[in-house]
Amino acid sequence: xxxASVPAGRPAAPGQAVxxxxxxxxxxxILLILPVYYAFSDIVSxxxxxxxxxxxxxxxxxxxxxWALVAIGYTLVxxxxxxxxxxxxxxxxxxxxxTASFFGFIGLTQDTSVTLLFFGLLLTLFVAMAAxxxxxxxxxxxxxxxxxxxxxxxxxxxxxxxxxxxxxxxxLWLGGSPEGIPDLIRSQQELINIGxxxxxxxxxxxIAVTIPLLLVMTAFIARSRLGxxxxxxxxxxxxxxxxxxxxxxxxxxxxxxxxxxxGSAGLIYALYQTTIWYFQGFTAGLVAFTAAVxxxxxxxxxxxxxxFIIGFIQQLSDNRxxxxxxxxxxxxxxxxxxxxxxSGLLGEQTRDAG
Amino acid sequence: MSTAADTPAxxxxxxxxxxxxxxxxxxxxxKVVVPVVFLFGAALLPFLFDSxxxxxxxxxxxxxxTVMALGLNIIVGFAGLLDLGYVAFFAxxxxxxxxxxxxxxxxxxxxxxxxxxxxxFAASLPGIHVNFLLVLVVAIIFTTIAGMFIGLPxxxxxxxxxxxxxxxxxxxxxxxxxxxxxxxxxxxPIIGGPLENAFGAEQTITAGRQGISPxxxxxxxxxxxxxxxxxxxxxxxxxxxxxxxxxxxxRLRDSRLGxxxxxxxxxxVAAVSMGVPAVKTKLLAYGTGAAFGGMAGAFLGSFxxxxxxxxxxxxxxxxxxxxxxxxxxxxxxxxxxxxIALTFIxxxxxxxxxxxxxKVGLDFDLSEINFGIYGFLLVIMMxxxxxxxxxxxRRKMELTEDADVHDETLYTARV
Numbered sequence: 001x002x003x004a005s006v007p008a009g010r011p012a013a014p015g016q017a018v019x020x021x022x023x024x025x026x027x028x029x030i031l032l033i034l035p036v037y038y039a040f041s042d043i044v045s046x047x048x049x050x051x052x053x054x055x056x057x058x059x060x061x062x063x064x065x066x067w068a069l070v071a072i073g074y075t076l077v078x079x080x081x082x083x084x085x086x087x088x089x090x091x092x093x094x095x096x097x098x099t100a101s102f103f104g105f106i107g108l109t110q111d112t113s114v115t116l117l118f119f120g121l122l123l124t125l126f127v128a129m130a131a132x133x134x135x136x137x138x139x140x141x142x143x144x145x146x147x148x149x150x151x152x153x154x155x156x157x158x159x160x161x162x163x164x165x166x167x168x169x170x171x172l173w174l175g176g177s178p179e180g181i182p183d184l185i186r187s188q189q190e191l192i193n194i195g196x197x198x199x200x201x202x203x204x205x206x207i208a209v210t211i212p213l214l215l216v217m218t219a220f221i222a223r224s225r226l227g228x229x230x231x232x233x234x235x236x237x238x239x240x241x242x243x244x245x246x247x248x249x250x251x252x253x254x255x256x257x258x259x260x261x262x263g264s265a266g267l268i269y270a271l272y273q274t275t276i277w278y279f280q281g282f283t284a285g286l287v288a289f290t291a292a293v294x295x296x297x298x299x300x301x302x303x304x305x306x307x308f309i310i311g312f313i314q315q316l317s318d319n320r321x322x323x324x325x326x327x328x329x330x331x332x333x334x335x336x337x338x339x340x341x342x343s344g345l346l347g348e349q350t351r352d353a354g
Numbered sequence: 355m356s357t358a359a360d361t362p363a364x365x366x367x368x369x370x371x372x373x374x375x376x377x378x379x380x381x382x383x384x385k386v387v388v389p390v391v392f393l394f395g396a397a398l399l400p401f402l403f404d405s406x407x408x409x410x411x412x413x414x415x416x417x418x419x420t421v422m423a424l425g426l427n428i429i430v431g432f433a434g435l436l437d438l439g440y441v442a443f444f445a446x447x448x449x450x451x452x453x454x455x456x457x458x459x460x461x462x463x464x465x466x467x468x469x470x471x472x473x474x475f476a477a478s479l480p481g482i483h484v485n486f487l488l489v490l491v492v493a494i495i496f497t498t499i500a501g502m503f504i505g506l507p508x509x510x511x512x513x514x515x516x517x518x519x520x521x522x523x524x525x526x527x528x529x530x531x532x533x534x535x536x537x538x539x540x541x542x543p544i545i546g547g548p549l550e551n552a553f554g555a556e557q558t559i560t561a562g563r564q565g566i567s568p569x570x571x572x573x574x575x576x577x578x579x580x581x582x583x584x585x586x587x588x589x590x591x592x593x594x595x596x597x598x599x600x601x602x603x604x605r606l607r608d609s610r611l612g613x614x615x616x617x618x619x620x621x622x623v624a625a626v627s628m629g630v631p632a633v634k635t636k637l638l639a640y641g642t643g644a645a646f647g648g649m650a651g652a653f654l655g656s657f658x659x660x661x662x663x664x665x666x667x668x669x670x671x672x673x674x675x676x677x678x679x680x681x682x683x684x685x686x687x688x689x690x691x692x693x694i695a696l697t698f699i700x701x702x703x704x705x706x707x708x709x710x711x712x713k714v715g716l717d718f719d720l721s722e723i724n725f726g727i728y729g730f731l732l733v734i735m736m737x738x739x740x741x742x743x744x745x746x747x748r749r750k751m752e753l754t755e756d757a758d759v760h761d762e763t764l765y766t767a768r769v
Contacts (some may be wrong), residue, residue, distance in 0.1 A: 084514060143733055150740030157679050158736045160672050164729025172722060286525075286668070293518040324536075328529035331522035335507055337520050342510040343610070 025339040030333075034225055034316055035114075051196025056315045058199055062206035062272065064311020069210060069265035070288035071295070071303035072097050072217065073136070073258030077300035079234045080254045082152070086140050086159035089285020090166035091259050095132040095266020096276045100181045102127050110182055121271075125209070129263040135166075136259025137252050143247075163285075170278030179276035191297065202272040209268055213261065214304060220257075221300065230254055234298070242336070286327075290334050296347025305345060309333075398594055400586045410585040412701045414657060417592030418650040420693030422598045423677040424686065425646025428603070430675065431684035431746070432612060433639035434619030435508070436517040440674050442504065443497045443644040445531055445666040447651020449560065450493040452661030455570035457481035458561065459552030474579045476570045486572045486656060494645045494653035502637045503646025524671055531663035534560030550663025565662030572656055588657055595653060596690075599646055603686050604643065615639055616684075653686055672702075680735060682742025691743050699731060 035053075042053045070092050077085045108120045143158040187202030221227035232240040233250045241247050268278050269284070291310045295302025312328055317326040341347065364583045403409050406481050422444065429437045452458055459479045462468055469477050471485035484492070504523045508516045539557045540550035549557075560566070571580040572591055606612045618623035626632050655661045673696060681692025704724045711718040720727075736741075 031545055078514070082514075084517065095523065132723045142471060143737075146737045147740050150736075151683060151742075153683060154677050154736050154740045155429070158733045161729040161732030161736070164732070168723050168726030168729065171725070277452045286521075290522070293515060297514065317476075322533075324533045325529065328533075331526050334522050335519055338511060338515060342512075342515065344515075352761045 004044075019080025021339065025103065025283060026119045027337065030336045030340065033178070034313065038053050038316060038320055049196060052319075054195070055244055056319055057312060058197060059319075060312030060315035061308055062203040062311070063315060064308035065206045065210035066264030066265045066269050066272070066307075067284070067288050067291045067310055067343035068307025069213065069268070069302040070284055071291040071307045072263070072300060073262045073293075073301040074256050074289050074292040075300060076230075076258045078292065080230065081144065081155075082249055083144060083155050083159065084289065085112070085139075085258075086156065086167060086285065087162040087264060088136070088258065089162045089281035089288065090170070091132050091136050091139070091281070092262040092266050092269070092284050092288075093170055093276075093278065094135055095263035096127045096270040097170060097266075098128045098131040099124055099267045099270040100174070100179070100276055103182065103184065108182075110183055110184060110186070112184075119268075121184070125264060125267050128267045129260040132263030132266060133256045133259035136255040136262065140252060140255040143252075163281075167278055167281065168303065174276070174278065176278070178275045179274050181270060184209055185271055208271055209264055213264055215263065217257065218300060226253055227251070255304075259322045287330070290330060294334055294344055296336055299344070299346050302344055302346035362398050362428070393593070393597055397590060400695070406583045407585070409702070410589055412697065414585060414588045414592050415654075415701060416598050416694050416697035417589070418654045418657070419674065419677065419697050420690050421650040421653075422597050422647050422674050423591075423681070423689040423693040424596075424599045424603050425643045426674050426688040427518070427678045427681075427684065427686065428606070428615070428644075429639050429643035430678055431689070432607065432615040432619065433540045433636060433643075434615075435505075435520075435636065435639060436514060437520040437640075437643070438517045438668075438671050439504070439520035439522070439527075440643075440647055440673065441666050441668065441670040442520075442524045442527040443501065443647025444651040444654070444670060446497050446500050447531045447648035447653075448492040448655035448661045448665070449531070449566075450648065450660070451486075451489050451652040451655030452561075452566035452569055454482050454484040454489045454492060455486065455656065456483075456566050456568065456661075458566045459557060462552060462559060472570070472573055474573070476573065483570055486570070486574070486652075489652050490649055493648040497644040497648025497651070498641040500648075501640040501642075504644075505637050505640035509636060517645075521668070521671070525668065528666045531560050531666050532562055534558060534663070535562030535564065559648050560663060561661075562663050565664075566659040567660035567662070568655050569659050571659075582659060590651065594682075595649060599649075600686065600690070607686065611635065611638060634639050676732060680732075680742060682745040684746035685742065685744050688742050688744035688746070690714060695743070701726065703729060 038056070039050060039053045042050050070088065073091070074085060074086050077083060077088070102124045103120075104121070106120055108117060108124075112120065139162050143162045146157045148159060163314045185201050185205055187200060188203070189201050190198045191201050192199045193203055222231060229240065229245045229250045230253065232243065232245055233247055238246055240250070265284075269280070287310060288307065290304045291306035293306070294309065295304070295305075295306030310333075313330055313333055314326050317329045319324070321329065337345065363737060398713045400410050400413070415734065422440065425443070426437060429435050429440075455476075457467075457479050459482050460467075460479070462482060463478045466482040467483060470488065472483045477482045500570065508519050511519060525729065536556045537555050538555070540546050540555050542549060554652045571582075573579065573587070574591075577587070614625070614630045617628070617630055618632060618635055622632065624642050658665075677692035677696045678689050679692070681688030681690070704727060707723070708719075708721045712719055
């Protein structure tokens with residue numbers, strides 16, 4: 001645009017066109033290179049169809065839904081207090097643990113009838129959400145609120161401290177090794193098969209819980225009075241306070257929402273993977289934080305987009321390359337995206353992106 | 355003022371005698387006498403303990419970790435670039451030691467090995483064996499380059515985006531260390547052929563979780579060979595590294611470069627418009643900070659006698675960052691104190707605490723909640739001293755001053 005407004009007669013610097021093209025399309029090329037490569041290799045392989053690729057996509061999306069839910073918690077908290085809440089992954093882990101223990105408590109098994117199972121799961125979902133939400137609010141009260149006026153990095157260390165404490169709670173709760181839980185919904189059972197792409201019960205559950213939650217959450221933040229207070233506090237806490245917004249309550253509310261989403265993600269994870277252990281929160285936290293940053297930290301849609309992208313990359317890498325390299329590949333993607341879009345994919349709308 | 359500076363102590367017989375403060379003494383008292391006394395005292399410390407005792411082992415670790423904390427303090431404390439991937443430099447330093455000081459490349463030179471300035475036992479082993487001091491230099495060069503390379507993609511980023519990119523690099527290097535035992539040098543494109551001739555067809559990049567072990571001991575001229583049983587010499591080498599790091603840190607902090615770091619940290623736009631070259635200054639912060647990690651990493655590789663991929667986890671970055679923040683961001687003595695405190699909590703206090711319940715007759719296994727206690731201590735210490743144990747003078751000023759410190763608080767955005 002600017003080059004067009006320059007008076008004629010000044011030729012563009014050599015290579016400028018190339019540079020423009022790289023900065024414009026580089027990101028798209030990078031994002032698409034793995035999927036397109038594998039889609040193409042599927043077509044030319046002996047199967048000659050995209051069913052394997054489609055399965056990767058479906059699995060990637062259902063895993064990505066979990067990351068998206070956790071990532072929103074990071075992004076909400078970051079947007080309002082500018083803190084990387086390292087304990088958030090552990091809140092997610094506690095959600096999974098509550099789910100597993102509550103199943104045992106109300107006696108859900110694979111033989112429970114469908115209606116009972118449905119209401120049992122719904123009840124468990126609420127319990128897991130309540131547990132994680134309360135926990136997240138408590139963490140804020142104990143570990144972050146006393147440090148509101150401290151140097152910016154001090155709460156980072158209390159966050160790490162809280163995450164250690166919660167991991168220890170998980171360790172005492174279910175022991176140090178991964179624990180199998182009953183596969184209540186038979187998550188790997190195929191429900192529909194569209195042209196070789198199988199959609200399992202787990203996939204349906206993951207999407208059926210995530211999408212409504214995301215819609216409710218976006219509507220809440222965009223429409224409700226409390227949501228408005230949250231956005232105002234995120235924009236300028238001082239001004240929000242002057243306008244009569246109770247900043248402390250608003251921050252607590254933000255942590256509550258983040259915790260609720262993490263709790264629901266914990267339930268999906270427990271039902272989908274059917275194995276849980278105390279260390280799952282650490283990995284999930286790292287991945288979800290990456291997703292939040294990839295999408296542009298502080299941006300809700302960005303966190304969801306980042307979650308889905310990472311879920312998909314992970315699935316491609318697990319299935320086609322080598323699970324041992326999956327994390328490294330995700331992080332390579334992150335760095336490349338950061339090089340081309342320093343404020344994340346949808347990062348313009350955040351206040352830190354400056 | 356000048357008379358006070360000329361007379362270190364009031365002459366005897368003067369009616370009111372008082373001990374002058376450090377500022378009133380001649381410059382050489384603060385700059386020469388005090389450090390020498392401290393160093394001498396620290397050097398004598400191991401004589402109070404048995405040379406093979408675990409306590410001295412912890413002290414050696416504390417010294418090495420403190421060197422790393424000083425390095426990270428340059429990146430995070432001075433320059434204000436939040437680095438969550440410091441473990442990468444530990445890994446690179448340690449692998450430099452592992453590659454250049456062990457039997458790992460067993461096929462080189464027809465299984466006879468290359469030996470450069472090594473004496474004693476190691477001189478007759480296959481593999482590459484380079485003198486420890488040379489390895490230190492190579493490790494510093496490698497990590498400086500790596501630090502600058504990692505810094506490059508972060509130059510356009512702000513705030514916590516830097517954190518995640520450095521974290522990503524740390525994780526990539528960690529994963530590469532774990533999976534490196536599957537990558538054969540001969541399989542590398544283009545240069546694979548010559549590498550295969552030099553190192554053999556089966557040579558891998560790292561030894562993964564199994565670890566490169568044993569690693570050559572520190573080998574200094576004119577000194578007897580180091581062993582794993584006599585820990586005092588290790589302690590003195592660690593202390594020497596720390597002394598060098600401290601000297602470099604103090605000189606850097608007050609230099610033109612050090613002031614440029616602080617200026618960038620405080621306000622990047624203002625600093626750049628005053629002529630501070632942002633790119634060069636930031637890259638130098640990454641490079642210098644990384645060099646200390648490489649130096650300590652190489653030393654630890656030799657001291658631990660193994661270079662094992664499991665050592666290079668994200669938690670290590672957090673441990674070192676915790677030392678810097680707990681000590682007081684940007685404060686050199688703070689980093690030292692934080693380094694010593696966290697090392698001793700982890701390796702001395704917590705193991706000792708485990709024996710308490712059985713001593714008072716309770717049947718309770720405290721080792722199960724060590725992790726939680728450590729987390730609890732972190733939270734408590736941070737809440738009691740948010741500004742750190744020994745806050746930097748400049749930050750202390752900012753914190754007590756009410757006006758215009760908004761970018762230091764949790765709430766407010768940097769615009």
